[in-house]
Amino acid sequence: MFGNQNTSKTLNAQWTQTSEKIQALSSPLDSVTPLSSDSFLGSKSSYQPQQSAVVSANPNPNPYLTSAAIVPDFNGDGKTDKVWVDSTTGEIVIRLMDGTKVVEQGSLGQFDLSAYDYKIADFNADGKTDFLLRNKTTGENSIVLMDGTRVGSAAALSSVDPAWSPQIGDFNGDRKTDIFWHNATTGENAIWEMDGTTVVNATVLDTTDTALTPTIVDFDGNGKSDIFWRNATTGDNSAWFMDGAQKTEFALQSQDAAWTASVGDFNGDLSTDILWRNAQTGENKVWTMRGILVTEGALGTLDSSWTSKIGDFNGDGKTDIFWHNGTTGANTAWLMDGTTVATEAFLPANNAALTPSLGDFNGDGKTDIYWRDQTAGSDNIWTIDGTTAVENPISDADKLGPQWYTF
8 A cells, every 4th residue: 555656666775876075164165966876754844934936736835835845745736645654654744635535645755763863855946846854873865855745856965963953944035945953062154055955055154052942933934044044042032034044143133931932923024923932821912023023912811731833824824823722622723814813713623632633624725624543544634714623534545554644
């Protein structure tokens, strides 16, 4: 069942080595070397909204929900696809989705899950999800350009010491994913500006305090990624506004360390906003951002059993908040209008053990919820229209056993 039904080209761990491994990220990079073999891997990336050079087939105007660099869409049809990992064998399978129907499936091979990780991206701006594949043990890296369930091309990049972690963004605004590197041990930072599988520029940035954690954002909505820095100990916040590898730094107001930040676009202006949650008190609030200008609005209070994900359930281009209670199985959605909850939807409750993942599986511009039953494999999708959810079961033929995980 999990073999490649459409002759996927695979990548094996036996890729051609690059002639030089990076000792310092300030040194120029050699040209990438094409991968000569055939098997591939899989953690989902976080990313700021960027408008693709290719117009998405999905009608939703918010790139948080339509960009192939943020939500998996391997064939560029505007419908969310699924990546599945077999925790026992390390096999990675891609499923192209049309609502609850699996229209095509391909295996990318087997991997040592303890060593490999990936970020999803769109390195060639074709509107189809690609992968940045990283071996966290050896520091080896490669880019895999996808075309549906097939590997279009792949290339090895220079190795980077395992102490460095990558994040993806678009720092020069060319709609091709770039790579931001951060070393949490030393505080060192660097950017690789990418063009497909080619590293165009590798630039060392300023070193930061090791207490700071970076998140890729776009606070000024200019289509170029920025970096939000948070000190979870002191509560200090700052932003690097980026133009390629050039930065302008500004301080933002502090937030007590009890608050954690996640990102969205709650007013639909293409600038990244921040959802702040205090799990100790249950308080929630939103910062809508325009550069360093912050408009704050307090939201409702929910205890620590509630966890949030972002979507757009009414298709208005403004990020909404989906809440799931992992204790009771209760669910609700807050349909947002900037800092205000325009409508609060109390959705049906379900088994608290079910795991939700969000995407637009039918391409109607409104976020759906994929519910994973990790034990039985009897999954279903809620198609949502504002405050109304309709349950659609995944067919028995497409059930996957408990060893399979999706993100």
